[in-house]
Amino acid sequence: MRISExxxxxxxxxxxxxxxxxxxxxxxxxxxxxxxPPFLEPLLYLSALGFGLGRFVEDxxxxxxxxxxxxxxIAISVMYASFFECSYSSYVRMYYQKTFDAIIATPxxxxxxxxxxxxxxxxxxxxxxxxxIPVIALFGLIDIRYALLIIPFAFLGGLLFAAIGMxxxxxxxxxxxxxxxxxxxxxxxxxxxxxxFPLSALPLPVQYFAIAFxxxxxxxxxxxxxxxxxxxxxxxxxxxxxxxxCAVLLLVSINMMKKRLIx
Amino acid sequence: MFGFxxxxxxxxxxxxxxxxxxxxxxxxxxxxFGLDAMSRPREIKSHIGVVPQExxxxxxxxxxxNLLVFSRYFDIPRDEAERRANELLEFVHLEDKKDTMTxxxxxxxxxxxxxxxxxxxxxxxxxxxxxxVGLDPQARHMIWxxxxxxxxxxxxxxxxxxxLDEIEKLCDRLVVMxxxxxxxxxxxxxxxxxxxxxxxxxxxxxxxxxxxxxxKEANYEVIGDLVHIYTDNPKQIAEYLTMECSLSKLSARPxxxxxxxxxxxxxRLRE
Ligand SMILES: Nc1ncnc2c1ncn2[C@@H]1O[C@H](COP(=O)(O)OP(=O)(O)OP(=O)(O)O)[C@@H](O)[C@H]1O
Ligand SMILES: [Mg+2]
Numbered sequence: 001m002r003i004s005e006x007x008x009x010x011x012x013x014x015x016x017x018x019x020x021x022x023x024x025x026x027x028x029x030x031x032x033x034x035x036x037p038p039f040l041e042p043l044l045y046l047s048a049l050g051f052g053l054g055r056f057v058e059d060x061x062x063x064x065x066x067x068x069x070x071x072x073x074i075a076i077s078v079m080y081a082s083f084f085e086c087s088y089s090s091y092v093r094m095y096y097q098k099t100f101d102a103i104i105a106t107p108x109x110x111x112x113x114x115x116x117x118x119x120x121x122x123x124x125x126x127x128x129x130x131x132x133i134p135v136i137a138l139f140g141l142i143d144i145r146y147a148l149l150i151i152p153f154a155f156l157g158g159l160l161f162a163a164i165g166m167x168x169x170x171x172x173x174x175x176x177x178x179x180x181x182x183x184x185x186x187x188x189x190x191x192x193x194x195x196x197f198p199l200s201a202l203p204l205p206v207q208y209f210a211i212a213f214x215x216x217x218x219x220x221x222x223x224x225x226x227x228x229x230x231x232x233x234x235x236x237x238x239x240x241x242x243x244x245x246c247a248v249l250l251l252v253s254i255n256m257m258k259k260r261l262i263x
Numbered sequence: 264m265f266g267f268x269x270x271x272x273x274x275x276x277x278x279x280x281x282x283x284x285x286x287x288x289x290x291x292x293x294x295x296f297g298l299d300a301m302s303r304p305r306e307i308k309s310h311i312g313v314v315p316q317e318x319x320x321x322x323x324x325x326x327x328x329n330l331l332v333f334s335r336y337f338d339i340p341r342d343e344a345e346r347r348a349n350e351l352l353e354f355v356h357l358e359d360k361k362d363t364m365t366x367x368x369x370x371x372x373x374x375x376x377x378x379x380x381x382x383x384x385x386x387x388x389x390x391x392x393x394x395x396v397g398l399d400p401q402a403r404h405m406i407w408x409x410x411x412x413x414x415x416x417x418x419x420x421x422x423x424x425x426x427l428d429e430i431e432k433l434c435d436r437l438v439v440m441x442x443x444x445x446x447x448x449x450x451x452x453x454x455x456x457x458x459x460x461x462x463x464x465x466x467x468x469x470x471x472x473x474x475x476x477x478x479k480e481a482n483y484e485v486i487g488d489l490v491h492i493y494t495d496n497p498k499q500i501a502e503y504l505t506m507e508c509s510l511s512k513l514s515a516r517p518x519x520x521x522x523x524x525x526x527x528x529x530x531r532l533r534e
Contacts, residue, residue, distance in 0.1 A: 013305075018335045025332065026323040098319035104285050105313040106336035106384075107305040262287060 010254045018108060037220050038081075038131035042073050044167065046139060049196070060198055061230075070141035070229040071084070073196040074150060075157070075220040076126045082121035082158040083092025083186060085167030087178045090117050094169070114257045118162045118250065119233070125158025125221075126151055133160075143229035150226050157219040160242055165247035170256035189216040194224075214263040266434035267423040268520070270528050274443040275423040276316050279392045282421065283313055295392070296387065300381055309337060312381030316392040316423075318373050320365040326376055330383055337384040344383070351379035354409065359442060368427045371402040378409065384394045388419040395429060429518040441528045451520055459518045459526060461499030464498075466490045466504065475508035485528070495520070 050066030057065040093099040100113050130151050137144045168181045192202065193216035199207050210217045217236040225235045236245055267275045275374055280286035281293060284304035293300040295307045297384060311321035319328050334344035336492055352358050355375040368376065370402045374394060391410075395403045403426075410433060414420055424430050431451045437446045447454050455461065460482070466472060468488045469514060476483050476492065482502075483492045504513060 002413075015336070021335065022321075022332055025328075029323075096319060097322055099321055100316075101315065102319040102321065102333075103336060105283055105308065105311075105315070106333070107309045107338075108336045109304065110285075 006252050006255045007248070008255065009251065010099050011109070011114075011116040012111050012254070015108045015111040016115035016246045018112050020119045021105065022103075023117070023120040024123070031159070035131055037138040038077055038128040040134060041077065042070070044143040045073050046070065046136070046141070050141075066139070067141050067187055067228075068198075069196055070136045070139070071150075071224040072220050074129050074132050074136070074154065074227075075193075075216060075223045076195060077132060078125040078154045078157045078219060078223075079186065079189070079216050081124040081128045082160075082162040083165040083235065085124045086117060086127070086171075087181070088175065088212055090121075090173050090177065091168065091169050091172065093117075093211050093259070104259055106159040110261050111254055114166065114254045118159060118166060118253065121162030121165065122155050122158035125244060126155040129154030132220050133141050142227040146226050146231070153219075153222055153226060156242055156246065157215075158213055158238075160219075160246040160249065163246060163253045166253035167249065167256055170253065170260045189214050194215045194250070215242070215245065223256065264410070264420040264422065264434045264436075266430040266437035266526060267421070267440060268376075268427065268430060268437060269440040270425075273441045276392055277371060277442065277443070279313075279390050279421070279423060282390060284308055289399045306382075309384065310387045311445075312384060312389045313384035314377050314381050314389070314391040314394045315375075316396070318377060320373060320376060321378070322364065322366050325362050325364055326357060326368070329365060329376065329486075330380055333380050334383050339384065344351060347385075351382055354382070356405070361443075365503065371398045374398060374402070374406070378406065386418065388421065389413060391420065393424055394422065394427065396452060397423070398432050403429070427524055431520045439524060441529050447523070454523055455518050455520060458496075458523045459493045460495045461518055462491070462494050462517045462524060463498050464497050464513060464515045466492070466514075472504070472508055475504070488493040491522070493522075498522045507514055 031144060039241060046066060046069075050069055054065030056071075059065070060068045065223050101109070102108050103113050132152060133142070133147045135146060136142050142150075168178060192206075193199075193214050195216070198215065201209055202210070218241045222235055222238040222242070225238075267278060268358055269275050277286060281288060282295060282297075284300050284307050288301060297309060298307050300307060308344075321332060324332055330343055330348035331341075334347065339347070345437065352361060352379060355378055357372060357375055357379065360372060360376075365376065374397075374498065378391075378394065381391075391411075394410075395406050398406065407429070410420055410422075420433075422430065422434065435449060436448070436450055437454065439446045439454070447458065449457065452468075464490070468490050470486060472490060478488070481492055484496070485491075492500060492504075497517075501513050501515045
């Protein structure tokens with residue numbers, strides 16, 4: 001496969017909705033269990049870090065520590081939800097459960113399957129955000145008037161991390177190897193994307209690196225701006241970064257998976 | 264009903280996957296229902312039902328849900344899908360297992376459910392890759408019955424199997440393939456007739472017998488300590504051998520597809 005083929009437009013049809021629907025139906029079977037983490041995690045993090053640790057931390061850029069980390073918690077959940085959905089979970093469906101094999105024997109094509117998986121990953125992120133927003137708003141940590149805007153933003157961010165996860169699924173030799181991108185990419189991002197302390201505390205070159213290459217930076221920043229109700233122009237930059245990278249990675253991830261699966 | 268025979272690794276599954284439009288062709292062209300497999304996979308796949316070699320039921324769902332979820336991929340409306348699912352569960356005798364998760368089904372039940380799933384779109388063509396592997400005789404007979412009744416309803420059936428009796432019983436035409444190439448084609452009777460004759464005489468191997476056969480220019484093969492003599496007239500040959508070559512341990516039997524298969528593809532084990 002030549003490099004340019006990884007960027008070619010895959011023929012995705014509305015049938016990908018059926019694949020999305022399949023995953024949604026499985027999700028709904030355990031809906032209570034699936035809703036628990038996004039409900040519980042903000043409570044735990046906010047008590048321990050926001051209000052516990054926060055008592056010893058000065059205001060950051062004029063906001064109390066709990067208010068500072070609350071939007072980041074949503075962003076982190078957006079990242080984890082779709083990344084894990086489209087890495088470990090997609091790999092299990094592809095390799096162990098042979099779900100994809102069964103589906104492509106029907107009029108649904110492999111491109112539809114991957115697109116459906118990506119959309120589902122993004123949906124998971126959006127659902128998590130939607131559950132977390134009222135919990136966080138209950139503490140008065142985000143501006144509820146703008147909070148609804150976070151939901152479509154979470155979908156977009158989810159799509160980005162779904163595509164990233166899917167790229168790793170396409171190349172991983174086995175399920176254990178997905179631990180590498182988690183340890184080397186996702187975990188550092190969790191800590192160094194302006195999540196628990198501002199980017200400005202980092203050395204300048206690292207700041208630039210984070211802005212250029214760490215997707216979570218833009219999602220944290222975006223959700224923070226929306227959550228505070230301060231819709232500044234810099235939000236457009238974050239949005240543009242996410243849209244461009246997301247579009248490219250969506251193409252690449254579908255083509256990479258196609259290459260892996262068509263034999 | 265059309266059968267594909269061949270040793271392990273001959274390329275049967277690969278051929279089935281090409282017919283299903285999931286594996287690409289590297290050369291040549293392939294038409295199904297008069298449609299080109301490479302350019303119109305969606306249309307072709309909407310009229311095909313597949314029983315794959317490896318079970319791939321959706322383990323996140325129950326038996327009944329498996330059929331319903333699958334029906335959505337074909338855009339079958341919900342109430343029609345429910346009707347068909349109930350019908351098909353009855354057809355493969357799994358009504359009692361409707362709400363069981365597929366993981367806890369036995370191997371035979373899984374195969375039956377896959378057959379039902381393959382029929383959810385009322386296919387014009389059914390592709391079965393070793394449909395009865397690992398099944399007990401009852402389950403095999405049940406599947407055969409179902410296949411015959413589908414054939415009567417006008418469904419084209421394409422089948423691969425290592426059970427040669429299965430192919431011999433069910434198929435109207437067959438091919439034997441090896442290393443991706445077709446070796447023979449025809450009806451089971453034709454193929455047997457053409458390659459081994461209608462009967463076989465089995466005798467113990469000894470040099471005297473070989474001399475005798477050489478003299479008569481007989482069509483024979485030495486297999487370990489047995490000699491197979493291919494003939495249209497096993498009785499006569501058997502009698503002749505007992506008289507002329509003074510042999511005692513002989514048996515005559517009709518030839519089967521198994522003899523053709525082994526003769527064409529050799530006896531060496533495949534990796
Ligand atoms: N026409 C062909 N040309 C080259 N390679 C082929 C061809 N057909 C199949 N192969 C290769 O042969 C291997 C085995 O093929 P396949 O799985 O189709 O065998 P099979 O007949 O189904 O075997 P089994 O009886 O064990 O299921 C595969 O790796 C496949 O890529
Ligand atoms: Mg096979």
